[in-house]
Amino acid sequence: LSKKRRDYTPPSHTIETVDLRFELSPQETKVTAVSTIKRIDTQSSVLFLDGKDLCLQSIKIDDQILTENDDYKMLDNGLELYTSLATFTLTVVNTIKPIENTSLEGLYYSNNAYCSQCEAEGFRKITYFLDRPDVLAIFTVSIVSTAEADTYLLSNGNLITDTGFENGERTCVWEDPFPKPSYLFALVAGHFDKLVDEFTTQSGKKIALELFVDEGRLGQGQHALDSLKKAMSWDEQNYGLEYDLDIYMIVAVDFFNMGAMENKGLNVFNSKFVLADAHTATDEDYFNVEAVIAHEYFHNWTGNRVTCRDWFQLSLKEGLTVFRDQQFSADMYSDLVTRISHVNVMRENQFAEDAGPMSHPIRPDEVVEMSNFYTVTVYNKGAEVIRMLHTLLGKAGFRKGMDEYFARHDGQAVTCDDFVNAMQDANGADLSHFKRWYSQSGTPRVRVEQASTGDSQTTLSFTQINTPTRTQAQKQDLYVPIKLECFDKNGHKVDTRLKNDTLVMNSASTALVLDVPNEQITPSLLQDFSAPVLIEYDYTLSQLLIIIEFAGNDYAKWEASHNAYIMLIKEIYNAANGANNNADMQLRQDIEKLATAIKNLTVAPEVLAQILSVPSAESLYSQIEKVDPIMLYHARHKVVVQLSNTLHHFCIRHYLRLSQNPRPYAYEKQQVNNRSLKNTCLHLLAHSSAETVAPLIALQYKNAHNMSDRLGALKAAQVTQDDTFDSLMIAFEEQFGDDAVVMDKWFAMQAKSSKTDILAHLDLLQAHQQYSIKNPNKVRSLIGSFAFYNTLGFHQIDGSGYKYLTDYLITLDKVNPQIASRLMTPLMQFSRYASTNQVLIKAQLNRLYGVKGLSKDLFEKISKALIM
Numbered sequence: 001l002s003k004k005r006r007d008y009t010p011p012s013h014t015i016e017t018v019d020l021r022f023e024l025s026p027q028e029t030k031v032t033a034v035s036t037i038k039r040i041d042t043q044s045s046v047l048f049l050d051g052k053d054l055c056l057q058s059i060k061i062d063d064q065i066l067t068e069n070d071d072y073k074m075l076d077n078g079l080e081l082y083t084s085l086a087t088f089t090l091t092v093v094n095t096i097k098p099i100e101n102t103s104l105e106g107l108y109y110s111n112n113a114y115c116s117q118c119e120a121e122g123f124r125k126i127t128y129f130l131d132r133p134d135v136l137a138i139f140t141v142s143i144v145s146t147a148e149a150d151t152y153l154l155s156n157g158n159l160i161t162d163t164g165f166e167n168g169e170r171t172c173v174w175e176d177p178f179p180k181p182s183y184l185f186a187l188v189a190g191h192f193d194k195l196v197d198e199f200t201t202q203s204g205k206k207i208a209l210e211l212f213v214d215e216g217r218l219g220q221g222q223h224a225l226d227s228l229k230k231a232m233s234w235d236e237q238n239y240g241l242e243y244d245l246d247i248y249m250i251v252a253v254d255f256f257n258m259g260a261m262e263n264k265g266l267n268v269f270n271s272k273f274v275l276a277d278a279h280t281a282t283d284e285d286y287f288n289v290e291a292v293i294a295h296e297y298f299h300n301w302t303g304n305r306v307t308c309r310d311w312f313q314l315s316l317k318e319g320l321t322v323f324r325d326q327q328f329s330a331d332m333y334s335d336l337v338t339r340i341s342h343v344n345v346m347r348e349n350q351f352a353e354d355a356g357p358m359s360h361p362i363r364p365d366e367v368v369e370m371s372n373f374y375t376v377t378v379y380n381k382g383a384e385v386i387r388m389l390h391t392l393l394g395k396a397g398f399r400k401g402m403d404e405y406f407a408r409h410d411g412q413a414v415t416c417d418d419f420v421n422a423m424q425d426a427n428g429a430d431l432s433h434f435k436r437w438y439s440q441s442g443t444p445r446v447r448v449e450q451a452s453t454g455d456s457q458t459t460l461s462f463t464q465i466n467t468p469t470r471t472q473a474q475k476q477d478l479y480v481p482i483k484l485e486c487f488d489k490n491g492h493k494v495d496t497r498l499k500n501d502t503l504v505m506n507s508a509s510t511a512l513v514l515d516v517p518n519e520q521i522t523p524s525l526l527q528d529f530s531a532p533v534l535i536e537y538d539y540t541l542s543q544l545l546i547i548i549e550f551a552g553n554d555y556a557k558w559e560a561s562h563n564a565y566i567m568l569i570k571e572i573y574n575a576a577n578g579a580n581n582n583a584d585m586q587l588r589q590d591i592e593k594l595a596t597a598i599k600n601l602t603v604a605p606e607v608l609a610q611i612l613s614v615p616s617a618e619s620l621y622s623q624i625e626k627v628d629p630i631m632l633y634h635a636r637h638k639v640v641v642q643l644s645n646t647l648h649h650f651c652i653r654h655y656l657r658l659s660q661n662p663r664p665y666a667y668e669k670q671q672v673n674n675r676s677l678k679n680t681c682l683h684l685l686a687h688s689s690a691e692t693v694a695p696l697i698a699l700q701y702k703n704a705h706n707m708s709d710r711l712g713a714l715k716a717a718q719v720t721q722d723d724t725f726d727s728l729m730i731a732f733e734e735q736f737g738d739d740a741v742v743m744d745k746w747f748a749m750q751a752k753s754s755k756t757d758i759l760a761h762l763d764l765l766q767a768h769q770q771y772s773i774k775n776p777n778k779v780r781s782l783i784g785s786f787a788f789y790n791t792l793g794f795h796q797i798d799g800s801g802y803k804y805l806t807d808y809l810i811t812l813d814k815v816n817p818q819i820a821s822r823l824m825t826p827l828m829q830f831s832r833y834a835s836t837n838q839v840l841i842k843a844q845l846n847r848l849y850g851v852k853g854l855s856k857d858l859f860e861k862i863s864k865a866l867i868m
């Protein structure tokens, strides 16, 4: 059932050109594919073509009609064609049923429009083909529609013919001059509103930019187009990369499995990552739209011009492109806040994945269902690995490597090794040790011990621990760059004699000797999250306070405050286990100290906002072995409440100051940063016992002139758990009931409610007229938010939360296996919970395993989970 990376073989044949003709109909679309095929392997007398859920009409080689069993044979996953011709033309005619396709993979019909999604292996649901990324063909696509309402018939590349609607039909023909693998094919047809713009490249070429949105949504499209233009010039300035077609199109659709897709010249987006205006989108939404637009645009070079040889190499394009979009976001907005948000993803999601049954290297070795490997490991850890290369080679060296990569591989389908080799050769570096990051799974832990060396020196010793996993019993030490600073007791920076403040571990252990006595040293470790590892160092609160006060960089301050919260939460958690009566008093004193350090800071508002944000419960799971999630939730809550009470006046002061004289909404740094501090203060205030807060929340909601403030108020109201929340939610629904993207926020808020009858509540919400199990955004908002973020509801001690999710997965798997598979993540991570929870979750996994006709997607995950 599974495929292994080491079994790669080049294709027996290649397809040089393909002429596709679609005769559209929601019930039955006819697809005619005429391909010119060349044999590569001269020994081969069989051509295998992938195909899934297709209804074959006829098949022809040159002019000869083929007969089943004599000339070809049907298999479960495609067909086998018997021929020894060196070159030939293959004509395949088949039909598909877009309206019945709820998997949203291949060609599907939703909201009165046709839309395709082919990565990774969706093209085989359109026609029989060599559906693999190392077969690059030139595509010509004719789209025929008999519906006059289909105002746009779109595909990749340039429009070369448009007949207009005449005699009951219309045909548009598109030609993409760049050879591409089938996963980059796209087709969109239907009625949209169109927003147009233009970009002139650095070499003076004019590019037409076109954005397609649902009717009536043009006003929400300009931010996406502005973001696109920024991304286009950023890539020119930073990597010398220019756009290569005359037209760039983006279509926003409501039904989409992922964020977006980089199809050549015709990106398809989840409307959540396109539509934004002040009224409907938060600052965070604006940020995400900009980032995803940039990500897909950057793929045009890192992904499309140079693509992957096979799907095990996915990180070649995804890790690199995520790194590039992160660099872009940092340049557009804030280096620090951008970095923190990505570090949080690593600690909350990637570390968990790497510690669970799905743990895999950024370049996996074995895959059953490729969709299961579009993961935080391949994407985000992959980006961290690229970031380490950037650190190691420096900005200029990294650029040299990128130039070399394109010089060598433009137009090719290549491997991760090819990428690292280009980096290596361009810089005369030896990256053989570094390459282990591509093959080893799991999160390295780096244990840091501090001890006296004589009377006046200190030794910091660093030891890497790479714990064996099921698929990798032997782990190797990795190349780990650790950015660090040390402070003495007065907060003065101690000279570490390290180049760029970075200690490079290129073996299992290393030591650093400092000329300052042990008692006086405070290290600030892994600054900027310089490597995707877990640091183990036993800080005291006073040490953390020294870093908060004296560190010259804001990241270090944030990290120290973050560590302080973790430390306090753990103490409360452990005390709750042992009923320690002193714990509360100790907490009060510690928070007092921490609060004083925070109050004394002179940092930018967005930095303060981050420092006032207590780490999420999810990021704490990796901190405590066999954690009881409910107890952890209460311990965290207690810390937040104490912090809130202690900083009450401080927060009120900031809140009132930042609430005065609001200017008309704009997504610009100063406003965004101020709003972020204001809403962070309000959220923290909501935890305090003061009664003054509820009216502030209601007032903010009433006066809000943008979505950030409205949602800020709503989230604060959710904390206070009074009637305010329910009445604001009703008002919100009345106002935004017909905006699908906005209503996702509403469903998510509902799902996170701490109502005791949350499961009955979820049933009711599923019956809401806006809800549909066929729409991935809705499923993620409601069921996803519940399972991922509603600690009290999901982890109910009778196991009813786990059962609820499992019941849902059984139904959803029949509708959309990809989404079901993503949604089962909370169950996959059972090994980090206390044994009571583990037993309950495993019972549900076993039940799921017994379901007949389970998808490959779920099967792969459950079978891994159950043998762990």
Ligand code: ARG
Pocket: 119, 120, 258, 260, 261, 262, 295, 296, 318, 371, 374
């Ligand atoms: N390449 C797309 C992106 O990262 C994501 C495609 C995801 N496809 C999938 N089957 N999961 O921009």
Ligand code: ZN
Pocket: 295, 299, 317, 318, 321
């Ligand atoms: Zn991508």
